[in-house]
Amino acid sequence: MNSVRGLLLITVLLFSFSCGQKEANNASEKLSGDIRIDGSSTVYPITEAIAEEFRVKQPSINVTIGVSGTGGGFKKFCRGESDINDASRLIKESEVGACQEGGIKYVGLKVAYDGLAVLVNKENTWVDHFTVEELKKIWEPAAQGKITKWNQIRSTWPNTEFTLYGPGVASGTYDYFTEAIVGKSGSSRGDFTASEDDNVLVKGIAGDKNAIGFFGMAYYEENMEILKLAPVDNGKGAVSPSQETVMNGSYAPLSRPVFIYVSEEALKKPEVSEFVRFYLSNARSIATDVGYVALPEQESKSEIAKFEAFAKGQ
Amino acid sequence: MSKLKTNRLIDSAFKYVGIACTLFGLAMLGIFIGDILIKGLMRIDWDFITSLPSRKASKAGILTAWTGTAWILGLTSIIAIPLGISAGIYLEEYGKKSRLASLIEVNIANLAGIPSIIYGLLGLEIFVRVLNFGGSLIAGALTLSLLILPIIIVGTREAIKAVPTSLREASYGLGATKWQTIWHQVLPAASGGILTGIILALSRAIGETAPLIVIGALAYVPFVAHSPFDEFTVLPMQIFNWVSRPQHEFLVNGAAAIIILLLITFVMNGIALYLRNKWQKKIKW
Structure with missing residues (x-):
């Protein structure tokens, strides 16, 4: 029956004890x-x-x-x-x-x-690569509400809507991608599924046949069997991100x-x-x-x- | 169909709706716990609990994370419990029932509903910068104390309210002072309810991450804290860090760490339940 009272006393005592330790600690901080x-x-x-x-x-x-x-x-x-x-x-x-x-x-x-990989769903049969211009067309702010179908990106692609996945706007990855593709850091369309957790993006793209997304290549390497990588063509031919292409600079502009x-x-x-x-x-x-x-x-x-x-x- | 029959039908229908709702909640919890156990249980061993964080998932452990959580919980209890109970006693037993009192009452209830990240910003400014505690355990514990104080105060007040007036009157009748009445009669009688409030509050504190990130809890701490002024990490930080890594082995580590966090919460709730039942039985009026 005394328990609540006991608890109260003990905690008050411990509190004063923990306050008293302050001095001793400041002194030792400089030494370590x-x-x-x-x-x-x-x-x-x-x-x-x-x-x-x-x-x-x-x-x-x-x-x-x-x-x-x-x-x-x-x-x-x-x-x-x-x-x-x-x-x-x-x-x-x-x-x-x-x-x-x-x-x-x-x-x-x-x-x-770090290479930023551009990904589509495993069942996507039509995408063989994206050009930098195509990526810009998809992601620039003006595309919001206007560019919504695959055949608007390339006329041979199907007449169905695509969905977009990307890292949250507060991340450096997003900043870098928009800078490299759109031309202005932090500027893109707003109607895409954003997540700070790249594993959420992996799941999203893997489960959505019409998905397009991007994130750091380490996340692709761990999920190769459930995602399809889209090489990027900067005018000198389509290149996939890898240790080699990122290191020798040929995977441009998406290596940072x-x-x-x-x-x-x-x-x-x-x-x-x-x-x-x-x-x-x-x-x-x-x-x-x-x-x-x-x-x-x-x-x-x-x-x-x-x-x-x-x-x-x- | 007669009116009586309709009423009976409604009656039994409601019963089944109620059962369905309860089962839905339990099933969700069951699925979640099952999923986590399947993913993480095999990963838990002694090394996992006693190792430092590492880039190799199989070598990484949660030593600094769970000790950080234990420190934070301990310090938060030390700060918040006496303050909360004392404030509750004052408001319920001493405070005059004035307009000011009802204003305070409404605002304490409001405080309980403020998003935790706001407390984090407050803690960053006051404890981390003005009081110069830095991103230390004490700054984290003080911030979480603010966060859970309203819950403890409300819990204490409700528990004290439930103590029958006759008990107080009998105590006064025997010549006890107000403080004697509170200390020897009201508090023991209210202890079960107060304890429930405390456990609810601490269970909330244990899972909070947002305010701790704001005040500067770290992701990588390779040493166990020795004093309240050391920097720290906590289990939820470690879990978040692991589940957002690309390698699948880290996701498994995350699941294993979640099991440990759940275990700590269950044990805490268990202790509270046990103590409450034990104390409740002793009280005879």
Whole structure:
């Protein structure tokens, strides 16, 4: 019968205890090596894998990774709240301004490539490839409500309606696709099924005979047996995304680089520069391991050189 | 058909509609749990519970996620339960029944209906930035405390309301003060209802992700938190991270983590049910 009262007393006591611990903790925080990373969920698998391997080498350095998205991550980065930002696109004008305001100097480093795959349903017999112009015709804002049937894309295709699937408008993947295809980042028709979770798009396209959609090629590679890949023709012939075509640049314009941004302030901590060096020198093997495309060797070397020049310049 | 017959028909029809509705809910739950168990049960072993996150699905574990959830639950209870019960007692036993009181009452009910992400934004500004807690466990727990306080307060008030006035009057009649009456009679009698409110509130807190993402819960944390000021991740974050990965093995990991999360919720509800029954039996007026 005393239980509620007991509960009340215990919790009050515990509360005062937990408040008292604050002082002790602030003191020890500076001693331990912490690296705070935030940003894109697209780059996350690469950074996670690097952090995992880095931990084997440096077990006392705590690397934490958040997934606030490229934009959300830059907000924190420019306030000095994170050391490194994962970015699936280049930093935007407005973010450059925010970083200047926050007094944050930084360097952006390419760590891998990602190919965006264009997919249709397995039962789709008519699509052999899309040209970039056809994709633009489908996705540009003016197409909304007007371009709705397959034969409007190419006259030999059937007179039935298609449905569109794509990543959510807040994602870097969407930004990149619209930039590359429509010509303006973030500008597209609005009448498509959007999901932040690419596995939902996979299910949608696999279950809809008239579907057209796009997402990162890692999701296609895991679902090859239920989806049909549509090669993209940029005027030099139809090309399918693969390790090779993305790396040698022939799968254009739908292959994109992904980045990490490192702040100059953070590089003053030896553990951060150690981590970035480790990242750049292992990025090629790790990227392939988690389903992305490695930088060509030459480019990887030039990114390392770029970082070393920046690190020396502080 | 006579009127009596029609009424009887309606009566039994309603019974079957009711049964159908109940079965529908249960069937949905059954299908969901069955699906998750089939996908994830084989993946759960000791290593899964004691391993750090990893890029290799077969090596990845949920150690930091479930310990983060445990920390958050513990801290949230410590903060929200005393505050909530105390506020409930004040509002029900001491507060004057004025216009202000009814305004407060309406607004507490309103607070219970505010989307959780709004609490996340509030927590980000107050706890993370102004109080400078950063994206720490304490900031998360304080935010979730705000979120569940209204539920605890309403639960406490309802439970206290249900205590018969005769009990209070008898206590006063024997010369007890107001506080003695509350402490020795009202609270023990209301404990079952209060506990139900607390468990409902904590069960809500355990599944919340949105406010924690806003205040900065992380996806990859390779160490178990040692203090309330450490950064953290929680099970729902880990689950979301896994189910949105391309590799199927990660989806299996997600299902396995869902089973663990469900298990924690079931165990909590079980404990509450047990305690409530045990205490209820002891009360004899």
